[in-house]
Each structure stands twice: as C-alpha cells, then as structure tokens.
Amino acid sequence: IVKASTSSSSSPSSTTLSDSEDIKITSVPTKPIEGQKTGTSGLRKKVKVFMQDNYLANWIQALFNSLPPEDFKNGSLVLGGDGRYFNREAAQIIIKIAAGNGVGKILVGRDGILSTPAVSAVIRKRKANGGFIMSASHNPGGPEYDWGIKFNYNSGQPAPESITDKIYGNTLSIFEIKIANVPDVNLSKIGVTEYGSFTVEVIDPVSDYLELMKYVFDFELIKSLLSRSDFRFIFDAMHAVTGAYAKPIFVDSLGAEPDSIVNGVPLEDFGHGHPDPNLTYAKDLVDILYGENGPDFGAASDGDGDRNMILGSRFFVTPSDSVAIIAANAEAAIPYFKNGPKGLARSMPTSGALDRVAAKLKLPFFEVPTGWKFFGNLMDAGKLSICGEESFGTGSDHVREKDGIWAVLAWLSIIAYRNKDKKTGEKLVSVSDVVKEHWATYGRNFFSRYDYEECESEGANKMMSYLRDLISKSKGGEKYGSYALQFADDFTYTDPVDGSVASKQGVRFVFTDGSRIIFRLSGTGSAGATVRIYIEQFEPDVSKHDVDAQIALKPLIDLALSVSKLKEFTGREKPTVIT
Numbered sequence: 073i074v075k076a077s078t079s080s081s082s083s084p085s086s087t088t089l090s091d092s093e094d095i096k097i098t099s100v101p102t103k104p105i106e107g108q109k110t111g112t113s114g115l116r117k118k119v120k121v122f123m124q125d126n127y128l129a130n131w132i133q134a135l136f137n138s139l140p141p142e143d144f145k146n147g148s149l150v151l152g153g154d155g156r157y158f159n160r161e162a163a164q165i166i167i168k169i170a171a172g173n174g175v176g177k178i179l180v181g182r183d184g185i186l187s188t189p190a191v192s193a194v195i196r197k198r199k200a201n202g203g204f205i206m207s208a209s210h211n212p213g214g215p216e217y218d219w220g221i222k223f224n225y226n227s228g229q230p231a232p233e234s235i236t237d238k239i240y241g242n243t244l245s246i247f248e249i250k251i252a253n254v255p256d257v258n259l260s261k262i263g264v265t266e267y268g269s270f271t272v273e274v275i276d277p278v279s280d281y282l283e284l285m286k287y288v289f290d291f292e293l294i295k296s297l298l299s300r301s302d303f304r305f306i307f308d309a310m311h312a313v314t315g316a317y318a319k320p321i322f323v324d325s326l327g328a329e330p331d332s333i334v335n336g337v338p339l340e341d342f343g344h345g346h347p348d349p350n351l352t353y354a355k356d357l358v359d360i361l362y363g364e365n366g367p368d369f370g371a372a373s374d375g376d377g378d379r380n381m382i383l384g385s386r387f388f389v390t391p392s393d394s395v396a397i398i399a400a401n402a403e404a405a406i407p408y409f410k411n412g413p414k415g416l417a418r419s420m421p422t423s424g425a426l427d428r429v430a431a432k433l434k435l436p437f438f439e440v441p442t443g444w445k446f447f448g449n450l451m452d453a454g455k456l457s458i459c460g461e462e463s464f465g466t467g468s469d470h471v472r473e474k475d476g477i478w479a480v481l482a483w484l485s486i487i488a489y490r491n492k493d494k495k496t497g498e499k500l501v502s503v504s505d506v507v508k509e510h511w512a513t514y515g516r517n518f519f520s521r522y523d524y525e526e527c528e529s530e531g532a533n534k535m536m537s538y539l540r541d542l543i544s545k546s547k548g549g550e551k552y553g554s555y556a557l558q559f560a561d562d563f564t565y566t567d568p569v570d571g572s573v574a575s576k577q578g579v580r581f582v583f584t585d586g587s588r589i590i591f592r593l594s595g596t597g598s599a600g601a602t603v604r605i606y607i608e609q610f611e612p613d614v615s616k617h618d619v620d621a622q623i624a625l626k627p628l629i630d631l632a633l634s635v636s637k638l639k640e641f642t643g644r645e646k647p648t649v650i651t
C-alpha cells in the first residue's frame with residue numbers, strides 16, 4: 073500500500089526492481105480501482121476517496137504507464153498545487169512514484185504551492201517534460217471536501233483526451249506501482265536535494281511567473297494607476313493560491329496598498345469558503361464593490377488561480393464581455409500584443425461578444441468546446457493569442473492555462489492606459505465606462521448561465537437524452553415562442569490543427585436573431601450531475617443596453633426551462649447559481 077509515510081519500508085509482497093548505490097525502486101502490487109476517469113480538467117473526487125489505499129498512487133502509476141518513456145525518463149516534471157488539504161501527503165506520493173518510474177528531476181513549488189498558470193509558466197520556462205497540479209480548482213477543500221490532480225504536457229497545456237483516456241484505460245488494468253525508496257522531501261526549503269540520479273528542486277512559486285508577467289505587461293503603466301490616490305483597488309484571493317502571488321505582484325511590484333489584498337493567506341480549507349470567483353461565492357467582494365463609497369476596481373481568483381472575476385464600482389463584468397474587451401484593447405494597452413493578437417477564440421457556450429471583435433479586427437476566430445485544453449493546439453500552431461470562457465476563464469498564449477492574475481493585470485492595463493494623462497481630481501475612465509463604450513461600439517451580447525448543482529444523475533441524463541432527441545427532429549424555421557429556429561445541434565468540434573474530433577459537447581438551439589440557449593452537463597463536479605443552461609441574446613440598440621441581464625433575458629430563460637422540461641426531469645425549481 074502506498075502511503076506517504078511508508079516510503080522506506082516495503083510491503084512483504086513487494087519486489088525490488090533496482091538496488092544499486094542509486095535509489096532503490098520497489099514494485100508494490102496493486103489492483104484496479106473503478107471510477108478513475110478524468111473530467112473536464114483532471115481527476116476530482118472527495119478527499120476521502122483519494123485517501124483510500126493506493127487510490128492516488130494507482131492513478132499516478134497509470135499516468136506513467138500511459139506516457140511514452142521518452143516523455144519522462146531522465147526528464148524533469150513540475151509539481152505544485154493550490155495549497156488545499158491533502159496536497160502535502162499527495163506531493164510525497166507523487167515524488168516517490170515519479171522517481172520510481174525513472175523521472176530525473178522534480179521541480180516543486182515551496183510548500184507544494186504553484187498556481188495552475190504558474191505550473192504552465194514553469195514548465196515552459198524550464199523546458200520541463202510536463203507537470204502535476206494538485207487542485208480541485210474552485211471546489212471547496214478540507215477533509216470533507218474535494219481533492220484533484222491534473223497533468224499538463226510539455227508546452228504547459230492540460231493533457232489531451234488521447235492521454236487522459238489512456239490513463240483511464242490503464243487504471244483498469246494496473247497491477248503494480250513502482251515506487252522509489254526516497255525519504256519525504258522537505259518542501260518548505262528552497263534548494264536542490266539529490267538522491268542518486270534523482271533530484272528534487274524546491275523553487276520559489278512566484279519568481280518565474282512574476283518574470284513572465286513583467287514581460288507581458290507594462291508594469292510602470294499599471295503602477296501609475298495603482299499608486300494614484302483617486303483609484304482604489306481590491307483583490308480577493310479567497311484564501312486560495314493567489315494569496316501567495318498577490319502581495320509580491322500587486323503590492324511589492326506594482327505599488328498597491330497592502331490592505332488592498334483580502335483573504336490573502338492560502339489555507340487548506342480556503343477558510344471554509346468555496347473559492348469560486350462569481351457573484352454567488354465571492355459575495356463579500358461583490359458587497360464591497362456595490363456598497364457605499366466602494367473601491368473603483370475589484371477582482372478575485374479561484375482555488376488554483378486560473379479563474380477571475382472583474383468588478384467595477386457597482387458593476388460586474390461578465391466573463392464573455394471581459395475577454396472581448398481585453399481583445400479589443402490589447403494592442404494598445406499590453407506590450408505583449410503590440411503587433412496585434414494573432415487570433416481569438418472562445419468556448420461554445422461563451423457569448424458571441426468576442427466574435428464581433430474578431431470580425432472588426434479581421435482576426436482568425438475559433439469556437440471550441442468547453443475546456444481550456446482545446447485552446448492549446450491553436451496556440452502552439454501560432455493561430456491564437458487571446459481566448460476566454462464564460463466560466464470565468466480568460467487568458468492568452470503566454471502560458472497554456474487560463475490565468476486569473478493575468479486577467480486582472482490586463483484589466484488594470486486597460487484602465488491605466490485610458491487614464492494615463494488624467495490629473496488628480498479629473499474624473500477617471502471607470503470599468504463601467506470601458507464596458508459601456510464597448511457595447512456602444514459592438515452591441516451588447518446579454519448573457520447568463522443557470523446552474524443546477526448536484527442533481528440526481530439519472531434525471532439529468534434523461535433530460536439531455538430528451539433534448540438530443542428533440543434536436544434530431546428539429547427543423548430550421550420552427551417557431552419557439554417568438555423565436556424562429558435557425559438550427560439546433562449537439563456541438564461537435566474538429567480541431568483544425570490535428571483533426572481530432574470532440575462530439576456531444578452541448579445541445580444548442582440557435583435562433584434566427586442570433587439568440588442561443590445551450591444545455592450541458594458539467595464535467596467538473598464531484599457529486600451527482602450539474603446541469604448548465606446558457607442563455608444569450610444580442611442587442612444592437614444602445615438605448616436598451618442598461619437593462620439588467622436577467623430582465624432582458626427573461627423570455628429566453630423561460631423558453632429554455634420549458635423546452636428542456638428541466639423541472640420535470642430534475643425536480644428543481646430554482647438554479648443554485650446564476651452568473
């Protein structure tokens with residue numbers, strides 16, 4: 073049985089595979105464990121599930137069994153995570169199995185800390201073969217909650233489905249775990265330790281990432297905004313991984329006030345919070361921005377630092393608008409894009425606001441399934457610079473993950489650029505001014521998402537089958553209330569770079585006025601099924617742009633509920649989250 077502390081004693085039935093003056097490698101017998109299939113991003117389960125004998129070890133070994141040996145033998149892998157409960161033990165298990173499988177070097181963030189985008193950055197900068205991210209992203213942490221593991225490849229991108237499918241296959245036939253007899257590594261001290269031909273290097277979690285941010289952005293420009301007395305900034309790290317990054321970046325490098333960082337200490341249970349930056353789970357921050365005399369700019373990031381939420385004073389920037397606005401302003405405000413972005417992309421359920429920017433800037437544009445992994449190939453092929461998802465993910469080809477702090481710095485750059493000549497006392501261009509100007513230029517894509525979390529899987533699956541059946545019979549021109557159907561389908565994506573096909577990526581009803589209703593089951597939950605309904609409507613008329621999204625979208629929302637018979641299938645009266 074592979075537990076973190078059993079490294080030096082091997083069980084009676086285990087076999088010694090190699091025992092030179094080098095590290096000793098032992099083969100520990102194991103049996104397949106059901107249910108180790110990865111979802112939208114990695115394997116996510118309750119901590120208690122991962123704590124079962126060999127549960128994590130099996131998956132890690134299955135991963136090594138799935139990779140071509142040249143992808144890891146004597147190579148280097150990065151290891152880090154969001155600081156959640158069980159990461160410390162998990163790190164020791166992963167290090168021993170990596171060494172047992174012939175990995176030459178593990179680069180691990182101090183105390184096991186590295187945000188998801190930072191892992192991607194470190195893999196790229198240090199030319200590592202890949203890396204592990206110990207995180208269940210925005211899911212709560214602690215002994216009763218979630219844990220997760222993701223594997224990223226050598227350009228820093230999440231492993232493709234071809235690899236994760238192989239891993240799953242191998243979890244079903246696994247019979248041994250190769251484990252190296254190395255002691256637990258002290259992760260709190262930066263430095264290099266050698267165990268024969270195997271090396272562990274504990275690295276500072278921030279420095280490679282900060283260096284990259286300094287390359288991408290004009291730090292002097294952002295500093296000119298953050299040091300103004302008439303601009304107030306607040307960042308909520310939600311007691312998650314960006315707590316480790318916020319002070320060194322926003323305060324020490326960019327001159328923000330120390331008290332502008334809230335919940336800035338990463339905790340194993342995120343302070344009992346649900347580290348998902350949206351209107352429901354980052355309510356404290358929302359209340360501050362919507363309160364009396366609130367700050368001018370607010371932002372938050374999730375458990376592992378890849379998601380973001382951007383707020384202005386009494387204003388919420390919907391993620392679909394956020395990526396469009398970043399794209400529209402990138403060339404002027406962000407040095408990394410000084411020659412203009414190469415191309416733009418969004419996930420299918422994300423609103424069409426970005427499409428309009430791509431059309432105006434005459435840029436290549438791509439619509440991919442939900443999941444950041446679908447952007448990686450386009451970036452590697454030089455076709456894509458800026459992309460985003462409605463699920464609070466925004467990023468660019470500076471790494472191969474979405475990047476919460478990057479998004480905050482992008483927005484600060486835009487606001488700073490627009491205000492760089494403003495004298496103290498002059499009215500500043502605000503977050504809401506920037507968004508409203510954008511709508512005036514491009515039109516507004518009203519967007520909302522309804523989530524029904526932890527539904528019974530059976531009802532949710534039946535609803536999806538019902539919808540699939542419905543679209544197979546649908547015809548263009550059919551009337552749905554006051555909307556006429558253009559087409560309805562189950563989204564299929566063919567990757568233009570490698571030709572791989574992803575099917576069944578979401579049922580969509582697209583109407584002749586461009587409105588859409590989309591249904592998907594989440595691939596990131598750890599219990600039951602989460603139904604997501606995405607609703608979008610385009611409004612070119614500026615005089616109607618100030619309407620609340622929930623009011624503007626009410627007819628479409630009602631239509632979505634009746635078309636899907638959601639109440640009948642799931643028994644749910646109300647969504648658990650609205651974004």
Ligand code: G6P
Pocket residue numbers: 112113209419442443444445461463465593594595596597604
């Ligand atoms: C993660 C992925 C995203 C995805 C999101 C929602 O954050 O990295 O790419 O959009 O989950 O996925 P879900 O399957 O739960 O809708």
Ligand code: ZN
Pocket residue numbers: 188209210374375376377378379
């Ligand atoms: Zn995340």
